[in-house]
Amino acid sequence: MCYEEILKQLLSLSNPEAVKGMARYGINPKNNLGISIYKLRSIAKEIGKEHKLALKLWDSGIHDARLLACFIEDPKKVTGKQMDSWAKDFDSWDVCDQACTSLFDLTPLAWKKAFEWAERKEEFVKRGAFSLIAGLAVHDKKASDKKFGQFCPLIKKHSIDERNYVKKAVNWAIRNIGKRNLTLNKQMIKLSKEILNIDSKSARWIAKDALRELTSEKIQARLNKNKKF
DSSP states (O other): OOHHHHHHHHHHHHHHHHHHHHHTOOOOOOOOOOOOOHHHHHHHHHHOOHHHHHHHHHHTTOOOHHHHHHHOOOGGOOOOOHHHHHHHOOOOOOHHHHHHHGGGSSSSSSSHHHHHTTOOOOOHHHHHHHHHHHHHHHHHHHOOHHHTTTHHHHHHHHHHOOOOOHHHHHHHHHHHHHHHHHHHHHHHHHHHHHHHHOOOHHHHHHHHHHHHHHTTTHHHHHHHHHHOO
């Protein structure tokens, strides 16, 4: 399928009512066709990995086309320049999260960009840093506990960011790391307790919510079941 054919297909699937529903969940309605993520993943499966096509779809500025670009882009062909360029374009939490947890976290540059973007001022770029961490915690099976532990100072430092999309991603990063194994679970519980003592409304929310899940019977039972003797 060529670029023009895909755009024509996407436009034919436009659903204005769905856009209104998405807006209620904080998804940017601008240039949004309202196509479900499941439909976009289905289309992506038909297309396969297409680097040049992904770049064109992203540059279209259409919300749904950018999501599709995340699904068809080849992680092996993604450069640091491309990651920074796309991150500057983030204007909605769903595009940010899909780019970071369906594509960028699969690249060798993911760890570096997490540290870089965490220091950026733009809300969605900074969110991208912690979305990357959340994605790495799930997808980078070979990374050591020590490597994930390096994120602790970064997480603690930015837990005071009061912006909604940043604090939710910081919380997400803690929870995903803490669900990786029993050792990291204990480390993230300890970190959350430290964050809880910070004089910040955002930090307290992040810590309380993370502790609620990481200390739950369900998570503890799963981690203890999978621990190595």
